[in-house]
Amino acid sequence: MGTINWTWKSITFEVPWYTNYFWGLILISTLVWGLEIAFPWRKNQSVFRKDFWLDGFYMFFNFFLFVIVISGFYKILEKFFSDLGISASSLTLIDFSNWPNWAQLLLFFIILDFVQWFTHTLLHKYEFLWNFHKVHHSVKEMGFAAHLRYHWMENILYKPLKTFGVMILGGFEPEQAYIVHFIAITIGHFNHSNIKITWGPFKYLVNNPVMHLYHHAYDLPKGTYGVNFGISLSIWDYIFKTNYIPEESGTIELGFKGDDEFPKDFIHQNMEGFRGVKK
Numbered sequence: 001m002g003t004i005n006w007t008w009k010s011i012t013f014e015v016p017w018y019t020n021y022f023w024g025l026i027l028i029s030t031l032v033w034g035l036e037i038a039f040p041w042r043k044n045q046s047v048f049r050k051d052f053w054l055d056g057f058y059m060f061f062n063f064f065l066f067v068i069v070i071s072g073f074y075k076i077l078e079k080f081f082s083d084l085g086i087s088a089s090s091l092t093l094i095d096f097s098n099w100p101n102w103a104q105l106l107l108f109f110i111i112l113d114f115v116q117w118f119t120h121t122l123l124h125k126y127e128f129l130w131n132f133h134k135v136h137h138s139v140k141e142m143g144f145a146a147h148l149r150y151h152w153m154e155n156i157l158y159k160p161l162k163t164f165g166v167m168i169l170g171g172f173e174p175e176q177a178y179i180v181h182f183i184a185i186t187i188g189h190f191n192h193s194n195i196k197i198t199w200g201p202f203k204y205l206v207n208n209p210v211m212h213l214y215h216h217a218y219d220l221p222k223g224t225y226g227v228n229f230g231i232s233l234s235i236w237d238y239i240f241k242t243n244y245i246p247e248e249s250g251t252i253e254l255g256f257k258g259d260d261e262f263p264k265d266f267i268h269q270n271m272e273g274f275r276g277v278k279k
Contacts, residue, residue, distance in 0.1 A: 003067060003068045004068055007022065007064055007068060010022040010023065011023075018178060019178050021063070021064075021178075021181070022064065024182055024185070025059065025060075025063060025185065028182070028185055028186050028189055029059070029144060029145065029189065032144040032186075032189040032190060032193050032195075033143075033144055033145075033193075035193070035195055036143060036144060036193050036194045036195055039195055039196075040194050040195070041194050041195055041196040041209065041250045042194055042250050042251065045141055045143075045194055049141040049142075049143045049194070050140055050141040051139065051140070051141070051146075051149075051264075052143065052145065054149070054265075054266060055139070055143065055145035055146050055148070055149045056145050057266060058145070058148055058149040058150070058266070059145050059147075059148040059149075061152075061266075062148050062150060062152065062155065063148060066152045066155060067155075101174065101175075101176060104174040105174050105176055105177070105179060105180055108174050108177060108180055109180045109183070109184075109232070110233075112162055112180065112184070113184075113230075113231055113232045113233045113236075114233075114236060115161055115162050116158065116162065116231040116232075117229055117230055117231055117233070117236040117237075118161075119157060119158055119161050119162075120229045120231065121226070121229050121242070123154070123157075124225045124226035124229070125225050125226075129157070131272075131273050131274075131275075132151040132153045132154060132273040133150070133151065133154065134151075134256060134259075134262065134272070134273070135149065135150055135151040135269050135270065135272075135273060136149055136150040136151070136154075137216060137254075137255060137256050137259075138255065138256075138259055138262050138269065139192075139216060139254060139255075140254050140255055140259075141254070142192055142193070142194060142209075142213060142216065142254065143192065143193060143194055144189040144190075144192055144193045144194075145192075146192040147185075147188040147189050147191070147192040148188075151269070151270055151273045152270060153273060183232070184231070184232050187206065187207060187231075187232045188231065188232070190208070190209060191207050191208065191209055191211075191212040192209070192212065193209055194209075195209055196209060196210060196248070196250060197209055197210070198210050198211075198248075203234060204234060204235060204238055205233060205234060205235050206232070206233060206234060207228075207230040207231065207232055207233060207234045208234070210245060210248050210250070211228050211230070211234055211237075211243070211245055212228060212230070213250060213252065213254075214227060214228050214244055214245055214246070214252070215227060215228040215229065216254045216255070217252050217253070217254065218252070218253040218254055218255045218256065218257075218259075219252075219253070221244055224242075224244075226242070227242055227243065227244035228242065228243060228244055228245075229242055
C-alpha cells in the first residue's frame with residue numbers, strides 16, 4: 001500500500017519534484033522522443049515506429065505496476081533477513097558512508113552499473129535466462145521506449161543482485177540516489193533511441209545508441225552469445241573484450257533467430273518466457 005500511495009502522490013505532484021519518477025519518466029521520454037523526431041538517425045523510420053505503443057505500455061508496467069505488485073514480496077524478504085539478524089551493514093566489506101556525497105553517488109553508480117552489466121551477460125549466456133530476455137530483443141525497430149521493454153522476471157533477477165552488490169561493496173544507498181536513477185534512465189533512453197550519438201572520445205566510457213544497436217543485431221559475431229552488454233557505461237565491454245561496432249549506418253536487422261515465431265502481444269510475450277520459443 002505504501003508503494004501504491006507513493007505512486008499516486010507522484011501522479012498528483014504530492015512528492016518532491018526531484019523524486020517524482022512518474023513525471024520524471026514522462027519528461028525524459030518526451031525529450032528523447034522529441035530529439036528522435038528532430039534528428040532521426042534512420043530517417044525512413046516512422047515517428048510512431050513498430051510496436052511504439054506496446055513499448056510504451058511496457059515502460060509503465062515495468063516501472064510502476066509491477067513494482068507495486070512485487071514491493072510487498074521484498075518487504076517480506078527484508079523482514080525475514082532482519083529476523084535472522086542480517087542487514088546491509090552486517091554484510092558490508094568497506095564502509096563508504098563517510099565519503100563526500102558526490103563520491104558516494106559516483107561509487108553507487110559504478111557499482112550498480114557493473115552488477116547490471118554482469119547480470120546482462122548472464123541473461124545472454126544461459127538459455128533459461130535468455131528465454132525471458134528474448135522479450136527485450138524482440139524489438140524490430142529501435143526507439144527510446146524499447147529501453148523498458150523487458151520481461152518482468154528480469155526485475156526478479158536484477159533487483160536482488162543489485163541490492164546484494166551495494167550491500168557488499170558499499171552497504172548504503174545514498175540519500176541523493178534519485179540522481180543516479182534519473183541519469184541511468186536518461187542514458188538508457190538515449191541508447192535505445194533513433195539518434196546517432198557516440199559521445200566522441202567518451203564512447204569508451206559511456207554507452208551510446210550506435211554501440212547498443214549492435215547489441216540488438218540479428219546477426220552476431222560467430223562464437224559469441226552477445227556483444228556490447230553495457231547498460232550506462234561502455235567501459236566494461238572494452239575491458240572484457242565484448243565490444244563490437246563494425247560500422248555505423250544504423251540499418252542492420254534487429255532481433256534473434258526464431259523471432260518470427262515470437263508472440264507480438266504483451267500477455268503472450270510474458271508467458272513465452274516460461275517455456276521458450278518452439279524450435
